[in-house]
Amino acid sequence: MRAQFVLSEIWIGLRRNLTMTVAVITTVAISLALFGAGMLINQQVSAMRGYWDERISITIYLCTESSPSKHCIENGPATDEDRNSLQADLKAMPEVASVEYVDQAAAWEDFQNRFSNRQALVEATQEGDIPDNFRVQLADPSKYERVQQSVQDRPGVDMVSNDKDVLDRFFELFDGLKWAALIVAVVQLAAAALLIGNTIRLSAYSRRRETGIMRLVGASNFYIQLPFLLEGAICGLIGGVIASGFIVATRFFLLDKIQDWFYSGVELSTGALLSVIGMSVILGVLLCTIASFLTLRRYLRV
Amino acid sequence: MIQFENVTKVYPTQKRPALNGVSVDVDKGEFVFLVGPSGSGKSTFLRLILKEEKPTKGRVHVAGKDLARLSNWKVPHLRRRIGCVFQDFRLLPNKNVFENVAFALEVIGKPRRFIRKVVPEVVELVGLEGKGDRMPDELSGGEQQRVAIARAFVNRPQILLADEPTGNIDPATSIGIMKVLDRINRTGTTVVMATHDAAIVDSMRKRVIELEDGEVIRDQSRGVYGQAY
Ligand SMILES: Nc1ncnc2c1ncn2[C@@H]1O[C@H](COP(=O)(O)OP(=O)(O)OP(=O)(O)O)[C@@H](O)[C@H]1O
Ligand SMILES: [Mg+2]
Numbered sequence: 001m002r003a004q005f006v007l008s009e010i011w012i013g014l015r016r017n018l019t020m021t022v023a024v025i026t027t028v029a030i031s032l033a034l035f036g037a038g039m040l041i042n043q044q045v046s047a048m049r050g051y052w053d054e055r056i057s058i059t060i061y062l063c064t065e066s067s068p069s070k071h072c073i074e075n076g077p078a079t080d081e082d083r084n085s086l087q088a089d090l091k092a093m094p095e096v097a098s099v100e101y102v103d104q105a106a107a108w109e110d111f112q113n114r115f116s117n118r119q120a121l122v123e124a125t126q127e128g129d130i131p132d133n134f135r136v137q138l139a140d141p142s143k144y145e146r147v148q149q150s151v152q153d154r155p156g157v158d159m160v161s162n163d164k165d166v167l168d169r170f171f172e173l174f175d176g177l178k179w180a181a182l183i184v185a186v187v188q189l190a191a192a193a194l195l196i197g198n199t200i201r202l203s204a205y206s207r208r209r210e211t212g213i214m215r216l217v218g219a220s221n222f223y224i225q226l227p228f229l230l231e232g233a234i235c236g237l238i239g240g241v242i243a244s245g246f247i248v249a250t251r252f253f254l255l256d257k258i259q260d261w262f263y264s265g266v267e268l269s270t271g272a273l274l275s276v277i278g279m280s281v282i283l284g285v286l287l288c289t290i291a292s293f294l295t296l297r298r299y300l301r302v
Numbered sequence: 303m304i305q306f307e308n309v310t311k312v313y314p315t316q317k318r319p320a321l322n323g324v325s326v327d328v329d330k331g332e333f334v335f336l337v338g339p340s341g342s343g344k345s346t347f348l349r350l351i352l353k354e355e356k357p358t359k360g361r362v363h364v365a366g367k368d369l370a371r372l373s374n375w376k377v378p379h380l381r382r383r384i385g386c387v388f389q390d391f392r393l394l395p396n397k398n399v400f401e402n403v404a405f406a407l408e409v410i411g412k413p414r415r416f417i418r419k420v421v422p423e424v425v426e427l428v429g430l431e432g433k434g435d436r437m438p439d440e441l442s443g444g445e446q447q448r449v450a451i452a453r454a455f456v457n458r459p460q461i462l463l464a465d466e467p468t469g470n471i472d473p474a475t476s477i478g479i480m481k482v483l484d485r486i487n488r489t490g491t492t493v494v495m496a497t498h499d500a501a502i503v504d505s506m507r508k509r510v511i512e513l514e515d516g517e518v519i520r521d522q523s524r525g526v527y528g529q530a531y
Pocket of ligand 2: 344345346465
């Protein structure tokens with residue numbers, strides 16, 4: 001009896017303010033989708049950051065005949081001697097895990113493989129554009145600066161490039177994206193809370209006859225408020241379910257794109273996706289229920 | 303059953319008190335008429351019993367409880383022991399007679415089986431047998447008021463408060479309503495009824511409390527409406 005009564009009251013309430021209900025659900029869905037997307041980007045970026053931190057390498061390019069830098073023009077192309085002593089010194093450094101010599105042909109092949117999905121870039125590059133280089137794998141990635149500085153000014157060294165600088169710039173971009181999504185989500189959530197408050201107020205007003213009688217015959221406050229609270233909770237739930245769709249879409253379109261760009265093998269697990277969806281839905285339900293509760297305290301005299 | 307000790311009520315927006323130093327004692331099983339001109343404080347008196355309003359001064363005891371000490375979350379339990387009837391019936395237009403009466407039990411969580419048993423009994427008690435499936439707009443004013451009385455009484459309250467229950471009803475029909483209230487009173491329920499209806503008060507010969515400007519100016523057992531000097 002109780003459950004049936006409460007359910008029919010909720011259904012009537014939701015239908016009576018259909019336009020408001022739709023507005024609330026839409027706002028909740030958008031804000032939760034942004035919230036979820038922000039969370040996903042956050043998780044993806046920190047997973048990729050971990051992946052890359054482990055694999056960070058320093059590439060030391062050697063001077064060739066055509067190197068345009070001042071340093072190379074002064075000292076001429078790297079000699080075999082330059083190369084051998086550099087390799088020996090690198091191997092002696094405690095920060096260095098391994099050193100690999102990559103000649104022009106190998107560098108060109110590697111480049112083609114890495115950017116096989118960007119044909120335009122591959123076509124614009126030729127063998128020889130990428131000079132001979134040493135690829136240095138670090139034992140402790142945080143020490144990269146020391147290694148970089150100690151080899152930078154050696155004869156025959158053109159330039160030292162560090163993956164980390166490039167990656168950091170990309171990660172900053174995604175951090176910005178994440179914060180933008182989260183900030184818009186918070187603003188939207190606030191708007192959603194106000195809309196819910198308004199809807200519940202309308203609902204309480206249109207049901208004032210019933211609630212008046214309930215009060216009079218001694219229904220408990222909880223029982224009087226329950227249909228309104230559940231009305232809010234259901235709006236939150238439906239909004240959350242719709243948002244889940246967007247969150248899944250974010251995972252399979254946006255994040256997979258990011259993966260491609262970054263050439264990193266970290267995929268977010270299904271568990272991580274589900275936990276983001278779960279958090280979004282719970283946030284939606286809680287927010288709507290609390291907003292309803294606060295509204296009722298003001299507009300439903302008991 | 304109901305005790306007012308020197309009760310004064312001043313509404314926040316008003317300067318003049320709606321009730322002024324009222325002391326009244328109503329025993330269990332009594333039938334009391336509350337009479338007096340408009341604005342004399344009759345409805346205020348009833349609202350204080352329900353703890354819909356709090357007295358500015360003085361104490362109100364209902365069913366042995368000091369209402370000032372009754373915490374807010376217990377007020378619903380107080381109201382379950384008090385039935386209420388109003389001039390404007392306050393029925394739910396989208397529910398039939400049975401459903402309107404059952405509503406009062408549903409919302410306090412009574413089991414379905416219990417509701418199915420007692421609702422028809424009470425509908426019969428107020429004289430509406432055979433009309434349980436009618437909607438409120440298919441009933442006369444007198445019949446609607448009977449539904450309201452059935453709803454107020456279905457939980458067997460110790461006290462029934464009626465605020466001008468015959469105010470919207472013609473004199474002939476009013477007599478029927480009074481018979482129902484009298485029948486309820488005979489089951490041991492205390493009845494307090496605010497009214498302007500002199501004929502009814504005179505015919506019933508019950509206790510009469512007369513208010514004027516918020517003060518009790520007459521309290522007479524087996525009284526009449528107008529003052530008998
Ligand atoms: N909610 C309220 N806020 C402010 N003043 C009120 C309120 N309710 C009643 N009053 C005032 O208190 C006084 C008593 O009102 P009350 O309703 O008790 O009179 P009454 O005897 O029931 O009158 P009537 O016969 O017209 O129903 C009146 O002056 C009225 O204006
Ligand atoms: Mg009145």
